[in-house]
Ligand SMILES: Nc1ncnc2c1ncn2[C@@H]1O[C@H](COP(=O)(O)OP(=O)(O)OP(=O)(O)O)[C@@H](O)[C@H]1O
Ligand SMILES: O=P(O)(O)OC[C@H]1O[C@H](OP(=O)(O)OP(=O)(O)O)[C@H](O)[C@@H]1O
């Protein structure tokens with residue numbers, strides 16, 4: 397059985413379970429369930445606090461985990477990313493009241509409040525800045541108002557939370573984060589059970605990002621049309637009964653589908669259809 401850690405709470409929890417469900421795995425119906433065995437797929441899921449996942453996986457007690465890159469790096473656990481999952485995207489940044497500091501180099505002697513002390517301490521050390529770090533559990537924006545710290549370091553998605561707290565971002569992001577699949581460092585991905593899990597998750601990513609596009613085009617325009625829809629490897633081209641026309645089938649990025657349909661139409665393509673992909677193995 398492959399033992400997989402899944403976030404049980406917070407921003408990562410629902411999208412992680414949704415993705416696993418799309419990959420064909422059973423997921424819990426009751427949020428209080430802590431362990432779930434999916435015997436059909438030889439997988440055991442452990443629903444754990446997002447912060448703890450890297451610790452379990454790093455110790456080798458669990459084979460694989462889903463967590464955030466920021467949480468992984470903050471934990472200092474002996475684990476590494478093996479797949480990026482494309483959800484829970486955010487940056488990790490410093491912020492303060494206007495006028496306090498314009499750059500990390502000015503933080504010397506100040507206090508930084510954060511829920512990610514490992515990440516922040518090592519970033520400050522890299523920059524050679526001698527600032528104190530105070531660890532808080534959440535809602536760190538308030539630490540400045542209450543005089544616990546001059547600076548905060550926190551997850552920023554839209555920036556709304558910072559704006560509402562009257563804070564401004566300082567310097568470049570410390571980190572770009574997203575949900576990732578992790579494994580104990582050095583354990584590799586050769587294990588067939590791990591390979592199968594990764595193929596399923598990659599299948600979901602592709603099914604989410606691509607649609608299948610079909611169209612008919614005159615044979616003499618085929619090369620120009622194929623240049624617009626090169627597919628992942630190479631498009632399928634089939635002859636039509638009506639001589640001089642061919643049918644083309646190719647995968648295109650969902651985000652680009654409408655633009656490509658316009659361009660194909662301009663080129664003379666007709667009967668242009670897109671269909672969703674439910675699942676795939678590349
Ligand atoms: N607003 C957000 N947008 C995108 N990702 C976020 C956001 N807030 C937190 N995350 C990500 O979620 C992970 C943190 O999960 P965690 O459950 O500890 O905190 P949370 O989602 O803020 O939940 P809570 O604070 O309610 O417990 C990190 O990887 C972080 O980057
Ligand atoms: O840039 P934004 O779109 O505003 O999102 C970022 C905010 O979302 C998270 O907070 P959450 O609501 O999880 O509260 P927390 O501080 O208690 O974790 C995070 O800690 C930031 O505060």
Ligand SMILES: [Mg+2]
Nearest residue numbers: 406407534535
């Ligand atoms: Mg939070």
